[in-house]
Amino acid sequence: MEVTELTKRRIIEYLNEGKRFDERGLRDFRKITVETGISKNAEGSARVIIGKTEVLAGVKMAMGEPYTDSPDSGTMMVSVELSPIASQKFELGPPKIESIELARIVDRGIRESGFIDFSKLCVKKGEAVWTIFIDIYPINHDGNLIDASALAAIAALKTAVFPEYDKETNKVKYGEFSTKKLPLADENMPLTTTFYKIGNKIVLDPIVEEEETAEARLSIAVSKPKKKEVMINAIQKGGYTPLTDAELDEILDYVPKIWDEINDALNKSLEASEKHKKKK
Amino acid sequence: MEKDIESETEYVETKRKEIAVPGDIIASGTNFLPGEGTKREGNDVIATRFGLVYEEGRLIRIIPLSGVYIPRRGNIVIGEVVDILFNGWQIDIKSPYMSFLPISECRGFINKRDDLSSYFDFGDMIVAKIIGVKSRGIDLTMRDRGLRKLQGGITIYVNPNKVPRIIGKKGSMINIIKDNTGCDITVGQNGIIWIRGDTVNHELLAKEAINLIVGRSFVDGLTEKVEEFLSKNNKGLKIIKREERFEEKEEKFEEREERAER
């Protein structure tokens, strides 16, 4: 049974009074926890928990051929597996449009930001370049998988290292890790926030009941190059209901705050999990 | 005033407070009768469910801590209309089995030639009673008093095994919540709970009180804790005692027929 019509109507009524189903403010995120290094066979990995939503992301590297139109560039592929483990709504089988769209939203946010310096992934021009695979697995769906997935991908990339590589045989030594981190431009790090339209209110970080009541959403990936002005790298509007100019203005007015908010949450959480690891 | 539907499954305090896991030997000897959630194996009685061990004279059974709702005849449940057929409605009560409400089990006269959606439409929530549990499905009725379509409010879902605790002995626990929040609350045995209050804040307070019970169901003195929580958090809320409310009349079917004809 999904969210009932009765509850959906009430959620909209609540919002009109500035109240949410779980008593947060309209722009408040639930508690964000980020841990990295959660799977030792991955070149990089992370777990992000927002409220009760949990997502795992992993980075795996492989050697492959470059695209013919960019012979000295590495490649990247992002995939999302909406496994039935995370929700009764997800079914087994090949990726459905929801998981394809989610993967492509996360992909564009990273690709367009310049966070990864793809030219530094070239081993032999025209012949051998590194491919970065980012695979994302929601473990529990309680709303806002987009933001959790995007954040998990970034955290996994930030802590990823190259696997050992034998230049003579051109073979990757899987399971052996170097200390060399991926070629990332920190100042271009993209962070994503999705705005959800519920009734005539714009809300951040919905729980699953709110997300099912939402009529439209707008995901925005931003970066803050050289700590200056926030730049938008990618946008995706989702949902069948159109947005008004006023709603768009409201969202764009909030954009400058996104990067700092998520970056703060990310750093605080990484610090805390580092301390926790040291204690062990 | 709508009569409160009380649970038939009473909340029971268990003396043993021992948790059993499937396979545990919970009693030995032929003195004990294996009840629900247990099985006899030779000389022993073993648990077949994860739950609390409950002894009642010679009967030993398990009070489950978890598990989806298993429908029982006589249970009051809350469900959602998911399909409209020519002779009734298919109702989702969040159980492995689909349930059906035939026209014949509704109060008042329904003309078969009417558009049934004018009575209950897709997405409508109803309170109904289970009158039959068969392998092909579950049969519902709405003939008893208090069974009705729900208007307004919110529905939340809790672990059905916690429902007896939420209702309390003879409704004691749920009445404390109703009195201190002024909300109408109907608790379905299937774990779906309907709450309607005067304002959003009243409803959220009742919801939080219920979540408190679900989270701490085995704590001693839970009743006092719930009362404390409610009195701490209901400052500034105008609570209209339910007896003083304007008596809500249930929409009669005759009136509905008139509406349908228009």
Added chain:
Amino acid sequence: MTYTKRFDGRAFDEMRKIEAKVGVVPNADGSAFFSFGDTKAIAAVYGPRTLHPQHLKNPQKGVLRCYYDMISFSVTERKKPGPSRRSSEISFVTSQALSEVVQLNNFPNSVIDVFITIIQADASTRCAGINAASMALAHAGIPMTGLVSAVSVGNIGGNITVDMIKEEEDYEEDGEKYATDTPMAFLPDGRISLLQLDGKTSPEMLKKAIEAGRKACVKITDIQKKTLKSLEAEK
């Protein structure tokens, strides 16, 4: 035969450190985490619930479906997401390992879905999955006659080795693979519900391996029970 001391210093009948938790997937009706050292598995149970399509329904008893999956980055060389022949086979033998204890007669025409996800792999993944699944089924309130426990036992050149790591599974001497891998699962009454073998071993050594496995599984069952019981004690 020179394998006389284990790579990680354990005794030959010693299992790796086991960690177990229940309730790790809030949306599921029941869920659990189980790890043997670096091998980590999560199991989530949904059900009993309605079974579609019609022709899969069994009017006499419920259906138990198990799905075993490894996430792409659980292994050193990326595993392409999606089912493989290996994961299909493991799903199949897992459901056979578990179904005997589940009282499916109580749920005609419905299904109990068990999803096992391997987050990190270092040998013995199907056994970790079965151990997690047993706890998840109990947590979900499914009527069961007991818990199922599983462990992998190897024969490395005459040494019965309990709970091997990948390095031991792959151990070679003089170009020949030395280790025999036997994943096995036991019911509470000692009957065997999972038995597979990879390698070369004699019938006597196999019997010894099964004995060692049975002993180890008694300890595992104990841990599974303690984990389930501690769930309520926390409240």
